[in-house]
Amino acid sequence: MKLVRMGLIGFGVIGSNHARYLGNGEVSGAVLSCICDINPERLRLAKELYPHVKLFDDYRKMIASGEVDAVFVATPHYEHPPMAVEALKNGLHVLIEKPAGVYTKQVLEMNEVAGKSDRVFGIMYNQRTNPVYQKARDLVKSGKLGEIKRTNWIIDWYRPQSYYDSGGWRATWSGEGGGVLLNQDLHQLDLWQWICGMPKRVRAFCYYGKYHNIEVEDDVTAFVEYENGATGVFVTSTAMTPETNRFEIIGDRGKIVIEDGKLTFYRLRVPERQFNREYDGGKIAKPECWKCEIPVEPGQGGQHREITQNFVNAILKGEKLLAPGIEGINGLQISNAMHLSSWLDDWVEIPVDPDLFYEKLMEKIHGKN
Template structure:
């Protein structure tokens, strides 16, 4: 194979964005060969916009059975990601899914098992992993430059969303339609980067989620979570869609200093000697280790969505290592599931997560929902998969 024929399932906002750069020839070794959507008007729009050669289908089965595609790009609403991926993998398709991996880990684990059995390339659109800032952070931690991680704090409150945003589609911010709020919609990238950059998952989580605190919605729009790691480190994750102006500050303290990412800058407060060594040898009473403020240079561009898609295609054609293996989507989702479950049960949640309990609790909220809203008809088009 010297060219990957990609079929996109779901022509909402994200599916359309991905289709545009594929149709524009921006991904080496790939073409957009087909699109799949239940809405005939979106299929016709795709042919008119991207070329009459585009094959159109109203069902995923028809597309993956057509012989016209080698890989499927899943850009459907959240609940459908695992099912679409599983069906595509079982038919021999390579698969790239939009984030999140799904709504609940029990469903995503089945998807991961299907991917393993298929032997096909499976990736997830964690495009923030291509950001040089977070790549440098991961490098500094994994190389030992920061020393053992002792504390992580991420305040990510610049996800401001107005009531009109939530009213733009009937499925938004509902348990049945979206499966959650800020954690499942806005924060999947940060939850992924949180564990990816430091190289470990928490051992347990205690979270406080607030549902419809700032907006007329039934899902979480403000969260404060405290975590404990296997090595004794602690962490804090604070997020909301109801705060303006917001903050995006990620702080990691280690034995050799502290790293902060804020305002697209990475700053390393580097200790001349490790804190543990200073504490063991210093005899002067009051005092602290000598510290150097280092502005770490960041090189390279941030290819974002295109970077993950190009990497996916290169993995198919050349065997290139994936930046964001699809199987890793379950990690960030585990964190968000655990935060919700901690709130629902008013308790600490140990990891690995009790997946059956989370699923049962989620279904209880879907069945018990009395929440209704009416989206304006002209706002319903082209909303699936938007953030």
Template sequence: MEKVRVGVIGLGMGYSHAQSLAQGKIKGACLAAICDLQPAKQEMARAELPPEVTIWSDAEAMMSSGEVDAVVIATPHYGHPQEAMTAFKHGLHVLIEKPAGVYTKQVREMNEAAAKSGKVFSIMYNQRCNPLYQKLREMIQSGELGEVRRINYIVTSWYRSQSYYDSGGWRATWAGEGGGVLVNQSPHQLDLWQWVTGMMPVRVRAFCSFGKYRNIEVEDDVTAYAEYENGATAVFITTTGEAPGTNRLEVTGTRGKIVIEDEKLSFWRLRVSEPEFNRDFKGKFGQPESWKCEVPITGSNAQHEGILQNFSDAINSNAPLIAPGEEGIKGLTLSNAMHLSTWLDDWVELPLDEELYLEKLQERIQHSTYEKTVRDTGPEVDMSNSFI
């Protein structure tokens, strides 16, 4: 079997993917080419990667060269959809870094192009490889937790200093990144929120604070409330300005409660479901008997290499994708809805009004400090994709 020849576009976050491929860690695939605009990163690649890897500064030229069968797109957020659509046009398989894009309208266009191409399309949602979240999803999808009633997700462990934001003029700007903690740090959690439950809310009310803790344009503190068709509710809290932080996901259902925290999954299992207990109990005070179970987790977290390997397997042997690229729109819908709810100071119904979101985003881009810098002096040289 010939190996899939992969080209990596963007040597910020993409450099680790290039190294995994170059070091032979991904079966059935090899690194054939890299592309980056910055001469310094090209020189780094020339010095550290195998000599047979070709080096490009023009992504479309690389895509049309015939040297690659697939691309990994690890460029700044705004570019993901357009670069993916260009790759599909050239008959290439595509793996994009998260987030899928900045606004859902452009991501929907990318998804349509992917469907027409017939090529493998995946997204780097590496947290789906974590056996903790795989087990939680299994327990919810199998009905072991019963019907989901409440979700509480606190992710305040994304501490970032002012010096982090000052390291690039594009960082934490509407024109450069298209958002803050929701677009930069929390896309994995927004994806996990909907992936483990298999549910998207029907409406969202969010309170985003822009530049609350740092001198930035975009959101650095978010509290959101969501409602579901079955009556369930959810609260999502995230920030980059809090220390020490918390990473806790709690899902309550009619048969108990599951908590993931500190790399453990705990299940408070009800002996009888809450609706059944409520129907039969005749006393004044009481509640269903519950047993706390520390659920054993088996398997390792393959992280980024797990998604890369799955991408290769899908191309070579039609393996089902862990993270289909089309699903990137779901987490992005949640972050777009939170922004829009804050901007409108009102509830936002889903499906999202994509045209309204884009209109409001464009207003902020026009007044962005990075947009002004680009207009006055041209884009920065350093647009690294070290977005984590």
């Protein structure tokens, strides 16, 4: 194969964005061959913009058409797993938008199918291309920070009520399956575990419609524990302005702070545990600390286009995926655990019980609690 024929499922806001750079030939080795959407108006627009692209109103027909080598799923959250499964079972490569799904039960089934397939399966975690997060991960994984002791992320997004009123599916259990955790915090939850590893259990406090007239959560404070005894806090909302985005990782050898696109490393000359063992001065003291502004490449990386190019390169050249599709479940495990902890008013272990979460989610959708 010299050219990957890409079929796009979903021509909404995000789908049309992907179509733009694919249609402009900005991804080497790929061509936009098909677009599928159930909305006739969107298909008419697609025909005007991309007259040489074949159009479908049923994704199954597009998958079976023989006109595509890979599909790009850019539809609402609930639809990602079943569409990915259909494509994989028909021998196509698959790239899905985030999140991987709404609940781990369906994502586990999708991952099982992907695991049995020899096709390339990726997810659009475009923030993994951001140099500041790549550098933070390198500092953690290389041991420069030492063993992690605590993580803190405060991430606020401001959304007025009119944002939620703009679509009947928004901020509903049946339409989106969650609020700020599933809609806004997808990247942060992925990056949190990508950089620091998965927590082992969660205690979360979710507030539903606290600041907006919505069903789902718009304010969350969660506490997590890691296998090595480290702890973490994740605080998020869609009602705080001015917004905050501050990520701290504290290790035995210092502290990393990411804020305003900058990475600062407060590096201890002597590891804290060593200093604690050896210092015998008999007075309040602390290890010498150097404030280091870590250089990172300017900008936010290649974002959507880079992930798509990496996906195509994986098909054509065997390049390693930056965001494998099977890793999409990790951030979802954390958000599912936060929701379930709030619903049960108790600690929840990770991985979550997929059947219990699904049961409780269905109760929310049908208004039973």
